[in-house]
Amino acid sequence: MGNYKILRQLGSGGMADVYEAEDQTLGRHVALKVLPPEFGRNPQLVARFEKEVRSSASLNHAGIVTVFEVGRAEGVHYYSMRLLTGGDLRDRIDQGLDEIQALMILREITDAFVHAHAAGFVHRDVKPENILFDEQGRAVLTDFGIAKAISSESKMTATGVSIGTPRYISPEQARGKAVDARADLYSLGCILYEMLSGAPPYDADDSLALIFKHVTEPVPTLPESYARYQPLVDSLMAKDPAQRPASATELLRLIDELLSAQRTIAMPAFAAPSGARPPSSESSREPTLITDERRRIEELAQEEQRQKDAERQRRENEQRQKDEAEAEARRQAEQRAQQQAAEEAEHQRKAAEEARRAAEEAEARRQAEQRAQQQAAEEAERQRKAAEEARRAAEEAEARRQAEQRAQQQAAEEARRAAEEAERQRKAEQQRQADEAAARKAAEAEAARLRREQTQQRKAEAAARKKIEAEALAQQRAAAKQQRQAERAAQRSEAPGSKRKPLIVAAIGSAVCVAGIIGWLNHDEATQAPPPAATATPATATATATPMLQTGAPTTAPSAQPTATLMTTPSPAPAALPTPTPAPTPRPTAAPTPVPTPVPTPRPTAAPTAKATAKATPVQTPDDAARQAQRRAEQQAAAAAQKQKEQAEQARREREQAEQAARLQAEQRAQAEQRARQEAEARAAQPTPTPTPKRRPMGPVGF
Numbered sequence: 001m002g003n004y005k006i007l008r009q010l011g012s013g014g015m016a017d018v019y020e021a022e023d024q025t026l027g028r029h030v031a032l033k034v035l036p037p038e039f040g041r042n043p044q045l046v047a048r049f050e051k052e053v054r055s056s057a058s059l060n061h062a063g064i065v066t067v068f069e070v071g072r073a074e075g076v077h078y079y080s081m082r083l084l085t086g087g088d089l090r091d092r093i094d095q096g097l098d099e100i101q102a103l104m105i106l107r108e109i110t111d112a113f114v115h116a117h118a119a120g121f122v123h124r125d126v127k128p129e130n131i132l133f134d135e136q137g138r139a140v141l142t143d144f145g146i147a148k149a150i151s152s153e154s155k156m157t158a159t160g161v162s163i164g165t166p167r168y169i170s171p172e173q174a175r176g177k178a179v180d181a182r183a184d185l186y187s188l189g190c191i192l193y194e195m196l197s198g199a200p201p202y203d204a205d206d207s208l209a210l211i212f213k214h215v216t217e218p219v220p221t222l223p224e225s226y227a228r229y230q231p232l233v234d235s236l237m238a239k240d241p242a243q244r245p246a247s248a249t250e251l252l253r254l255i256d257e258l259l260s261a262q263r264t265i266a267m268p269a270f271a272a273p274s275g276a277r278p279p280s281s282e283s284s285r286e287p288t289l290i291t292d293e294r295r296r297i298e299e300l301a302q303e304e305q306r307q308k309d310a311e312r313q314r315r316e317n318e319q320r321q322k323d324e325a326e327a328e329a330r331r332q333a334e335q336r337a338q339q340q341a342a343e344e345a346e347h348q349r350k351a352a353e354e355a356r357r358a359a360e361e362a363e364a365r366r367q368a369e370q371r372a373q374q375q376a377a378e379e380a381e382r383q384r385k386a387a388e389e390a391r392r393a394a395e396e397a398e399a400r401r402q403a404e405q406r407a408q409q410q411a412a413e414e415a416r417r418a419a420e421e422a423e424r425q426r427k428a429e430q431q432r433q434a435d436e437a438a439a440r441k442a443a444e445a446e447a448a449r450l451r452r453e454q455t456q457q458r459k460a461e462a463a464a465r466k467k468i469e470a471e472a473l474a475q476q477r478a479a480a481k482q483q484r485q486a487e488r489a490a491q492r493s494e495a496p497g498s499k500r501k502p503l504i505v506a507a508i509g510s511a512v513c514v515a516g517i518i519g520w521l522n523h524d525e526a527t528q529a530p531p532p533a534a535t536a537t538p539a540t541a542t543a544t545a546t547p548m549l550q551t552g553a554p555t556t557a558p559s560a561q562p563t564a565t566l567m568t569t570p571s572p573a574p575a576a577l578p579t580p581t582p583a584p585t586p587r588p589t590a591a592p593t594p595v596p597t598p599v600p601t602p603r604p605t606a607a608p609t610a611k612a613t614a615k616a617t618p619v620q621t622p623d624d625a626a627r628q629a630q631r632r633a634e635q636q637a638a639a640a641a642q643k644q645k646e647q648a649e650q651a652r653r654e655r656e657q658a659e660q661a662a663r664l665q666a667e668q669r670a671q672a673e674q675r676a677r678q679e680a681e682a683r684a685a686q687p688t689p690t691p692t693p694k695r696r697p698m699g700p701v702g703f
Helices: 043-057 089-095 099-118 181-197 207-216 224-236 248-266 290-493 500-527 538-551 622-684
Strands: 004-012 017-023 028-034 067-073 076-082 131-133 139-141
Touching: 004 028, 043 067, 043 076, 089 099, 089 131, 089 181, 099 139, 099 181, 099 248, 099 290, 181 224, 181 248, 224 248, 224 290, 290 500, 290 622
Parallel strands: none
Antiparallel strands: 004 017, 017 028, 028 076, 067 076, 131 139
């Protein structure tokens, strides 16, 4: 969490959880107090938590815990403070404290309150769990979580809201009144009583009952062995704050007086020798023999502890005898209760039997009365049925009259609806025809655009063929020129008589090579000549579009759609030439003419049959009119449903045809781009012929 590594949980309270953590920056162990995540969403609790941090951090005293850092990590509020490993006061009370230890702990906490009250803070929640001990055993006050500056104008704890632990709460705080430093002194009085007696001054199972005892019940009495501390407890736990010590400073003075008196009892006074100088006022305030005083105090404490143990043993024996007597009394009481319960059960059984008999008699009387009432009810029911039949006959007559009237009105309404439906269908047919005309125009425009693109492609292919032929002829001429230069060089270097035959062979080889190249070019041009563009018709478009929708790619015949890929055809080199001639430049095949995009032709729909305007005819009976009206309504509904189905099917076909046309256009553009890239790569890959100065003559060329 933040810069801290959680090691273990030390405790959990109503306000926050406390963990032992390691500060990864400074490498020290600290106590990390974390506000629970669910409380972090409560602005009031967050404000209390932040106020706790500010209150604790502003107090600098050895008896008040030191706050190191406050922060927020992962949405959780926390602050780090000094880690105290000596346990809390609750553990020591459970183990047992003598009066000297109790007074020393009370003095250290009171000294811390002297500093806190002087700074304007009230703790409001003093309890043994908030008093911890450091490694040296010094008491340290923690958890100023609900501290409130006396001079602050905060309204966090307004009148009517009490904050604190019910077992140690002051009466004025329980009433929701304004509190001051004397509320902390009341809590210290409760803690002093518990340290001396081993039990809290008030106890109850219910918190409200416990708070009520603090307000109403008198201060409890200490055991007889601690009677000398009763005045201090009475003063601290006074119901009226005005009767308590005025401040923590005054309480500290009272504690010092008790400690001094305890030392005086434990250590006899030492008489000064005759003629000795009287001690000064400064030196007479403290005993001089500290070691003897401590030893005697410890002996006195041990004696008091033995007395406490004996007193505790005696109380335990008395309590055990009392518990045994109470157990015997409870056993006898249980036996008496069981006997009384058996007698009561027998009495109840007899009473139940009498009640059952009385109930049976009452049931017989009730059944007789019920039969009489049933007969009267049956007679009344017969009369009611007769009246009901008469009323129903009148209502049926009225209903027949109204049905006839409604049938006539319905017939007229159906006639009007039929006329309106015929008009609507006529308008829909006109709109459909207009849509079909617009679709045909769009298809014709698309076909014209495709024809223009095909014409441009054919022109580009013709230009490419001419360019390739020119390059091949230029290469052939360069090869022939190089051959002639080689032959002339050979003629100059050799005798005329011996070189005649090779020259003839070389000339024949060159002629054969040129003829082979020209024949190859003519054959390739004839093979790759584009066929005439096919004219798209509605029937052809429909036939072509169907495979496209099924397979996702256009389907064409081999004669109308040749493979549009760049092919490099090597020249058929002669088998044996007098001198090797450079191979002709690879020539890309002519790109085929793409198939024109099919023109989507909307499927004609059958023209709706106009219904004749129904004329109102005299209705013979209401039932016949109702049946006729129902049949007409069913026929109209069926016709409307069929028309909607046809319109939806037509819209689907048009959408599929548009998607097919778009895919064909995209594929044609991709093929054109691929052909252009392949032509560029072929031109870049053409080898540059290098002239050979001299070649050995070879035999005649054969094809």
